[in-house]
Amino acid sequence: xxxxxxxxxxxxxxxxxxxxxxxxxxGHMYQxxxxxxxxxxxxxxxxxxxxxxxxxxxxxxxxWEKDRKPVVxxxxxxGMGVPSAPAILQSFREKDGQLPVLGKxxxxxxxxxxxxxxxxxxxxxxxxxxxxMIASLLNILVIFDACGGPAEAATxxxxxxxxxxxxx
Numbered sequence: 001x002x003x004x005x006x007x008x009x010x011x012x013x014x015x016x017x018x019x020x021x022x023x024x025x026x027g028h029m030y031q032x033x034x035x036x037x038x039x040x041x042x043x044x045x046x047x048x049x050x051x052x053x054x055x056x057x058x059x060x061x062x063x064w065e066k067d068r069k070p071v072v073x074x075x076x077x078x079g080m081g082v083p084s085a086p087a088i089l090q091s092f093r094e095k096d097g098q099l100p101v102l103g104k105x106x107x108x109x110x111x112x113x114x115x116x117x118x119x120x121x122x123x124x125x126x127x128x129x130x131x132x133m134i135a136s137l138l139n140i141l142v143i144f145d146a147c148g149g150p151a152e153a154a155t156x157x158x159x160x161x162x163x164x165x166x167x168x
Contacts, residue, residue, distance in 0.1 A: 010031055010149045011031055013147040016028075016030050017146055017147040020145075020146035020147075021081045021139070023081060023082055023083075024041050024139045024142055025041035025042075025044070027142075027146030027147075028146055031146065043138075044080075044135045044138055044142065047132075047135035048132050048135035050131055051132035051135065052132060054121075054128035054131065055124075055132070056117070056121070057105065058104070060132050061091070062091040063094075063108035073133060074087070079139045080132075080135060080136040080139055086101075086102055086106040089102075090105075090106050090107040091107075091108060094108060
């Protein structure tokens with residue numbers, strides 16, 4: 001068994017997990033795994049933002065009305081943290097009858113607007129939804145990685161010490 005001369009200090013796994021949820025890759029950067037954190041940030045934020053772009057920046061929202069959006073989509077996007085948080089803020093303001101804080105950004109579209117988007121964008125709307133949901137769900141795996149640390153470190157912690165071969 002080879003041991004890593006410079007083991008990674010995982011710091012506080014709870015803080016790493018919260019940071020990874022807030023911004024993809026931030027938990028890894030907190031732990032000193034900068035390259036991995038940047039990789040996760042670029043990949044997940046790239047997929048999320050591209051999905052938003054495909055959906056004309058209207059694909060991520062939260063609605064309390066069941067006929068406007070399945071709850072599953074909203075729950076899936078919660079894994080993205082800060083990038084999807086305005087949707088929840090906008091939904092609470094709409095629910096209370098207040099004006100949206102961020103204009104129409106991540107505010108729930110009306111039923112007529114949803115029908116128009118689906119008709120005009122057709123498959124692109126569905127692809128946009130998939131991009132944003134997959135990015136959010138993959139971030140949940142990134143959160144677990146930030147909390148648990150690299151696989152090599154976990155294996156090294158659980159491995160038994162090697163025995164020396166018996167002399168003949």
